[in-house]
Amino acid sequence: MFLKNCWYVAAWDHELIDGRMLARTILEEAVLLYKSESGKVVALRDRCCHRGVPLHLGRREGDCVRCMYHGLKFDPTGKCIQIPGQEVVPAKLGVKSYPVIEKDHLVWIWMGDPAQANPDDIIDFPYLRDPQWKGVPDYMHYAANWLLIVDNLSDFAHLAFVHTKTLGGSEEYAYKTKPVAIERLPRGFRVERWHMDAPPPPFHRKVLPAAEKDRHVDRRNIGHMHIPGTFFLETLFSPAGTGAEKGNREGSREYRNCQFMTPETRRTTHFFWTYLNNYEGEDHNISRSLHQSLIEGFLEDKHLIEAQQVVIDSDPAFELQAIASDAALSHFRRIFAELVAQEQALAATQQAAVPVAVRKPHQVGMA
Amino acid sequence: MFLKNCWYVAAWDHELIDGRMLARTILEEAVLLYKSESGKVVALRDRCCHRGVPLHLGRREGDCVRCMYHGLKFDPTGKCIQIPGQEVVPAKLGVKSYPVIEKDHLVWIWMGDPAQANPDDIIDFPYLRDPQWKGVPDYMHYAANWLLIVDNLSDFAHLAFVHTKTLGGSEEYAYKTKPVAIERLPRGFRVERWHMDAPPPPFHRKVLPAAEKDRHVDRRNIGHMHIPGTFFLETLFSPAGTGAEKGNREGSREYRNCQFMTPETRRTTHFFWTYLNNYEGEDHNISRSLHQSLIEGFLEDKHLIEAQQVVIDSDPAFELQAIASDAALSHFRRIFAELVAQEQALAATQQAAVPVAVRKPHQVGMA
Amino acid sequence: MFLKNCWYVAAWDHELIDGRMLARTILEEAVLLYKSESGKVVALRDRCCHRGVPLHLGRREGDCVRCMYHGLKFDPTGKCIQIPGQEVVPAKLGVKSYPVIEKDHLVWIWMGDPAQANPDDIIDFPYLRDPQWKGVPDYMHYAANWLLIVDNLSDFAHLAFVHTKTLGGSEEYAYKTKPVAIERLPRGFRVERWHMDAPPPPFHRKVLPAAEKDRHVDRRNIGHMHIPGTFFLETLFSPAGTGAEKGNREGSREYRNCQFMTPETRRTTHFFWTYLNNYEGEDHNISRSLHQSLIEGFLEDKHLIEAQQVVIDSDPAFELQAIASDAALSHFRRIFAELVAQEQALAATQQAAVPVAVRKPHQVGMA
Incomplete structure (x- = not known):
């Protein structure tokens, strides 16, 4: 498990x-x-x-x-x-x-x-220690299995329906856009999406200077999900049409979304997160506004994810049906299940070979 | 189940x-x-x-x-x-x-x-659509299996002990009266009881004109219980001694008590009900008073019924002991158990004959 | 069980x-x-x-x-x-x-x-009926198995860590003192401990006259634990060095702590208790102060004992490890387990010999 x-x-x-x-x-x-x-x-x-x-x-x-x-x-x-x-x-x-x-x-x-x-083996994400990147580290408790949160973070499809007024996404766009291709990795996946020439999403618009609030932006998202529950999302906003996709970063603003899911129990999860930006300088209100916007967005998800958990608990025989946008989460669940199966098979072999274990105090502080 | x-x-x-x-x-x-x-x-x-x-x-x-x-x-x-x-x-x-x-x-x-x-197959009760009959449709949630509510509605014996101050009933009368005979039906039962020359019960007395509050009444109750959880009680009050039992309806007032029990879970029940009268005209306060009186009465039952559920849950081996006034509920539980057994036997036969079912969307709106 | x-x-x-x-x-x-x-x-x-x-x-x-x-x-x-x-x-x-x-x-x-x-077979403790001994009979509910409370009462070792500011005990003393020997009884144990020439513990100091608050005392405790959950503790305080251990009781004050544990469920316990003194005369404030002090002390224990129950429930395979001061509780748990096993073996024999029992009303009022 x-x-x-x-x-x-x-x-x-x-x-x-x-x-x-x-x-x-x-x-x-x-x-x-x-x-x-x-x-x-x-x-x-x-x-x-x-x-x-x-x-x-x-x-x-x-x-x-x-x-x-x-x-x-x-x-x-x-x-x-x-x-x-x-x-x-x-x-x-x-x-x-x-x-x-x-x-x-x-x-x-x-x-x-x-x-x-x-x-x-700990995944390195240097932005977390770089003083130029600022954010408010925080914690949220979920009454749901951590994989349901991974599912949520694995697709962009839900943005249009869940987060229209917070993190952004448009239904019109969702109906005519195909799911983005993912890159399958041995212990996770990588996904990259460009969304060109659109109004800035609400959370970003709030922290923009007045003069920029109504200018369209090109947005690039690169998401990484890694076993057992690490998610990084690198976001870039550039003025629309200035060639961000060709490498011109002038006038761009960037974010680093860091999320860590740790199972508390099979039905509850510790969720650690921070949302970093590289441009606020000493203006802490930008961090604070982004922090609040993200919480709003997370609560929109949390409401649905905890409802899923209730549904699943009430009928363990329920089989989820996959759709095309599930490629990422399906891959992730498959490789995770394989790793668990390997680990349990190995543990069974070791248990068979060894007499009942006595307690062994372990060394700590390996760093 | x-x-x-x-x-x-x-x-x-x-x-x-x-x-x-x-x-x-x-x-x-x-x-x-x-x-x-x-x-x-x-x-x-x-x-x-x-x-x-x-x-x-x-x-x-x-x-x-x-x-x-x-x-x-x-x-x-x-x-x-x-x-x-x-x-x-x-x-x-x-x-x-x-x-x-x-x-x-x-x-x-x-x-x-x-x-x-x-x-x-839906039981027809025309009073529910007749504009002359008025009431306040309502809902109550029970933390108890629906059959415990059926039990409660199946005997008049409890009136004397539970509802003396609300729906009426006298202990003195209970000690000297034998349970009324019931008519066993294939999917329920019918019971009829006359109670002659007694003071009007509290809920009825409240809505009587001052001049009538202390006049004795003859009271006729006809109850119908139908599987799976439909109960109708037709009540007539006539001035005592005016021959209501021979068909004289002059000066009578009538009620139609409609109750519908739907299992939410094996331990909880949706209880839909309305209490209709045919004489209030435009005086809505009569409906409202009867509605409040019935809630008072239901809460007296609910307290006991939910306590029964706690007792039963704490010791599933507990066997209820029948007494003479249980004829109606015993009949109802017997035929209900038979219908469930038949249905489950049929389902088992069908399952054996058919490959594992795929989901079949069903037509709605059969009316 | x-x-x-x-x-x-x-x-x-x-x-x-x-x-x-x-x-x-x-x-x-x-x-x-x-x-x-x-x-x-x-x-x-x-x-x-x-x-x-x-x-x-x-x-x-x-x-x-x-x-x-x-x-x-x-x-x-x-x-x-x-x-x-x-x-x-x-x-x-x-x-x-x-x-x-x-x-x-x-x-x-x-x-x-x-x-x-x-x-x-009811254990006699005459102080409970002697009008010279006064106290406030009380009740506390524990969300813990009763044996965890017995454990707590079975050792003096925890006083130094749990009750320093209430019932008394000093860490310094605990580090240099060995557990006291116990007397093993067929249905319990007896323990006696002298603690010479120490300041009066907080609960006792509170009720002392001002002139005595800072005088050292010699303290004798005699504890009795009896199956299934009766605990008596006879406490004597004498002015230090006046020969209490040789029988001189002049200037002494005595207490009788009476505690009765009755399992409500396997995870909860009724705890009846009173703390008697033999010297207050008509000064009820002494009883009241002792009563409050004892509650303070019990709540210090209750906090830990209920936390133990949560730990044990979360992992029934957890095996407690004994230390030297556990002699009393280990003896008690062993003889209790033997009595339960005997009783269950006898019941199994009787059940095998007798047809399924019908209800037998029993006589009450044997006294």
Whole structure:
């Protein structure tokens, strides 16, 4: 059901300031995240091995955490290092820890086999660390399986019906336009679309100077979707007819839409996102306006996506019917299913070969 | 569990005015109801065949409905007739439609095999269309299986204990009176009861002129219960001792209680009702007072009936014990169980004979 | 799962004053409790045998209860003694009754085989009836299995981490102190602990005269835990160094903590308690202050215990790991599991030997 051997976004770095103990369920496991005194992010199973009390109700002590029921203390690897009133701590006593990487303001976590966790597998998107690109990092909770959000982001067809007044899209245009071709990748897809000589969409028009609000634009979108739930959309607006498609970028404005979906449960999703622009300079109101516009657009989707989840839950036998514009999502679901099947087959083989596993505390801080 | 091949009330006609898209779950299926531009009521599975978004979140276009996620358009038979950005619409693509009939302000729906839907099977109750009979059509939602409401309506025995201060009934009378005989019908029962020379019950007393409030009345009730959940109660009040039982109707006042139970789920029920009188003329306050009195009475029942459902859910092995006054409900539950068994046996035979069914759009508007 | 053949606290006697019909679920059975006109407490299955309506919605009539749906009347043994409109009442018709005993302000109920119910098995704690000992009897509802509360009461180790500011306990002391030895009993355990020459804990300090607030005390605790969920804690505070441990009680103050856990369901618990003192005389503010302090302390525990239940529900495969201070709870859980296994083995034997049981009304009022 879940792909475990891959990196998921667990938090924005600002969620862990001031020693906050962050409890977050990921792939149906309760995880505690905190930044240790020495500055590394620690991720532990949020459950004391003694009586099951959540560790996020405990107390951070330096790099460690103490359960505040009976005082057991755990180091960043999850190893129990103190039991009040007991001299010897059994060597194996402890809680599961997870590999975590802090990179470009995001905290990534690896929920599967730690031996396979390679930080180089985290998709690099340099705009996230480039100070020229500005935005407001945010979080939204979805009462829906993450794949329904991937579906939503995988087609441009819904823009005309869902987002006409926010992110833009025209029904007239939708009726006469064919779905854009996609480029199938081993772990995702890439799609590129030009939309020439149209009025600026509402979210963009709002932040334009008065003189430009009614000028047509040429718009280019390049979308990337990557397993397990990373979506980047690079958007360019240029004055219509100035040759943007031939490389002339004069007068253009660009955006970078970064979205990260992490399954909380099979029916709920953590959705981390930011919408970057490269031209606001010190005018934070542009970021703020774009941020608000995107939230409006997301809520239009969220309403439909959560309704889909209710429909699917009420009749698990329901079979979705594909249409032509589903090429991207169909490809994505197919390769994702293959990866899950491979991972589960491998896990079954390993389980057959090995005696019942004892808990193994794992090293963290691989970066 | 449910009887599918029969007509159920899906809505009052006033619930569909002004193009309203009404989402209503019936027999655990989500149904969309709307009145098409040409004036016929349409009932479709409330689920786009593409990605499962509820169609009631869509937009009515003439006689059709458009899903507002990716713009698929469906005609009143459920057939998909447009996919934006795609020239060819697969012939089989569509959603299930249901036979519906609008009659005497009620919208009836057939949830089973459309080939068996015969409008003549709808029970006729002419008072519902006779302008001389007036009332306030209303709806109540029950958190209980519909058969528990049938049970309630099937005996007069509970009046004395539940409705003493509203619909009337006296404990003293209950202790010395035997249950009235019922007439068993193939799809229901009929019961007739005379209650002579008693004070008018509270709901009736309220609407009487001052001079009549303390005069005794002879009261005749004729109840009809029909599968799957139609109950009519014809009530006559005459001045006591004036020979109403021999046919003298002088000075009498009459009521027609119309109740329709439609299973929403196995644990919840749609309850449509109206309480008609034939004497108010233009004095709407009589209708309004009776309407309020009936709601008071229904709430007395609802409290007990929903408590029964909680008890039954908490212990499915609990076996109800019958008493003498249960003749009507026992008969009704027996014939209902037989009809369900017959229907399911037939369906099993058909399924064995036929290859796995493909979706067949059905004609609507049989009236 | 539950031990049925034992006495549970069902209510405080003050919960049944003025004829109140108390509905309370015990071991997942809905029970009605009321005090009959002749003064004995009656406990019946809270479900009319006719149509399942809860009897607590009915009406007490003398020693009996009448269901207010169709008027069936039940005597204190659960036997149906009247059906309105029906001359003969079937001899076997009735509802289950339970042995109950009212003793020292508590109502005890026996949920298992009535033939085995022996009032002498109720643990005697004379302080509950001694007018010199004063307190405020109270009730708390836990969203947790009762054994998690037993665990909590079974160790002193958690005091230092959970209750530092309320019931007392010091981390410094916890790190250097070994768990106290316990005395294993066939149906529970006994533990005794002296804590010499320490400041009075916050709850006790609050009620001390100003002159004594800063004097050190010697503290003795004797705890008793008994199956199925009775906990008594006898506490003595004496001026430090005055020889309390050698029997000198001069200047001492004593408390008796009485707690009774009764499973509502496998995930929720009724918690009855009172905290008695023997020195307040007529100064009710001492009782009231102690009562408030105890609630503060209980809420500190409740927060953790209910979080444990959530953790356990989310992963039933989770295995708790024992530490040295768990000797008491481990012993208790082991003997409890043995008693349940014995009871279930016996029940299986009896079921195999006997035809399917018919309802047997049971005698109540064994005291």
